[in-house]
Amino acid sequence: MTVILPLLFLFTATSGTAVVLVRDPTRQVFAIAINGLVLTILFDALQAPDVALSELAVGSAAVPLLFLVALMAVRTQAPGEDA
Amino acid sequence: MSPRIRVALLALSALILLPCAAQVIAGLPAFGSTIAQYGARINAITPEARHVANMVSAINFDLRGLDTLGEEFMLLAAITGTVVLLRGRRGEGMTGRAMHRPGRAVIPRSEATVLACRIAGPLTAVFGLYVVVHATVTPGGGFQGGVILASGTLLIYLGEGYTGWRDAIRSHWLDVLEGGGALLFALCGLVPMLTGAAFMQNVLPLGTFRDLFSGGLMLVENLGVAMAVTGGFTQLFLEFMEETREAEEPDEPGEESA
Amino acid sequence: MSAVTNVLPYAVAAWLFGVGLYGIATSRNFIHLVGCLGVCQSATYVLLLGLGYRWGSIAPIFYDHPPGTPAVDPVMQALVLTDIVVGATLTALLLVLTVQAYKRGGSLDPGKLRPMRAGGQTDRDRSSDRGRPAA
Secondary structure, three states: OOOHHHHHHHHHHHHHHHHHHOOOHHHHHHHHHHHHHHHHHHHHHOOOHHHHHHHHHHHHHHHHHHHHHHHHHHHHOOOOOOO | OOHHHHHHHHHHHHHHHHHHHHHHHHHOOOOEOOOOHHHHHHHHHHHHHHOOOEHHHHHHHHHOHHHHHHHHHHHHHHHHHHHHHHHHHHOOOOOOOOOOOOOOOOOOOOHHHHHHHHHHHHHHHHHHHHHHHOOOOOOOOHHHHHHHHHHHHHHHHHHHHHHHHHHHOOHHHHHHHHHHHHHHHHHHHHHHHHOOOOOOOOOOOOEOOOOOOEOOHHHHHHHHHHHHHHHHHHHHHHHHHHHOOOOOOOOOOOOOOO | OOHHHHHHHHHHHHHHHHHHHHHHHHOOOHHHHHHHHHHHHHHHHHHHHHHHOEOOOEOOEOOOOOOOOOEOOHHHHHHHHHHHHHHHHHHHHHHHHHHHHHHHHOOOOHHHOOOOOHHHOOHHHHHHHOOOOOO
């Protein structure tokens, strides 16, 4: 555990940075889902199975889905001439 | 404010805040060395005092139940706000066609997808219910199980298409589920007061340690949270997807909205 | 434990918060901005769970282990647990606001967003609005 936990923390920092640096929202959705998975693994390693379960369901399934649907809503409902 | 000024302001505030953050981090206990007294005391006392194995559920539903009541209404308010914003603009009507981009070919679902969803859907629902009812024994509870149940309904959408999903899940049932869950939680706080106990005092029999029926009132509160979260999240998915419907009337009737 | 390990979780939390703020400040798209806000939020999870961890402890669930085994702090986990679920609904609310702003203003760029006014007027009418009483 002594090595795994610091590595996971660094991994979390990297995936969080990736979410910010991926500027295209369509691609960012995948970064968000991966970030959710990394956080899930980190929480599990931190002896928090309750939180990991919650993050797994919310962070890697529900929230990316909401982002996808929001992107879809923006695309299908172009108010002006250029979307 | 131009982007350049904004970044400069951010850099300036980071310069000021960074030493403060370093100071705070230096003052925190070293990672993994100790935990707070409050948590340690809860770990020591609660298994005997409340007959539950899962300390996180014990805190959420009993020791700090009032906080969870607040969270519950935060959830209710956020979802109500979302639904009001969406419905206020487009009304309460529904459509059979959503999640379809105009001008893009609709690929029919393969039979394998339908079969996989019909098998996995009920299994997901059972797993979600398992997570909900075992709140006091194993990791899980109303919050996690509720999200799993809500995500499980998406398998209906995947397998049966948008119309089938809307037929299976009625929007006003979800309203009832969500409001009813919040009401149940609030009643869990108020009903003990009728017996002369304090607000949200655990008056029900506590049950046996490591048993499914342990924790007394926690089980009811957990159920309320599960109802509210399931209803709320499914409602969110429904309303979001409804938002993607096309503005104009469908031109190819009978087409599946996969 | 080395000195780096002792402060690493807190440093990671600070980094996540900072990088999320940077993303919010420089974002050119509201949907991207909401994603960056999620990164800021995850900083609080890392901080809280980092504070509640103790080496060699079990999860605070006394099913397989007898009560009294050293366990990590359950209070922090309860905080983070509810935070995640309620935070997701708030993300949904923000996304809906984004979609509505797009429908009204026709753009997802925060820089192009104009103050909302009654009747959907844009800032072109601002100067003429001055003289009139507020609608």
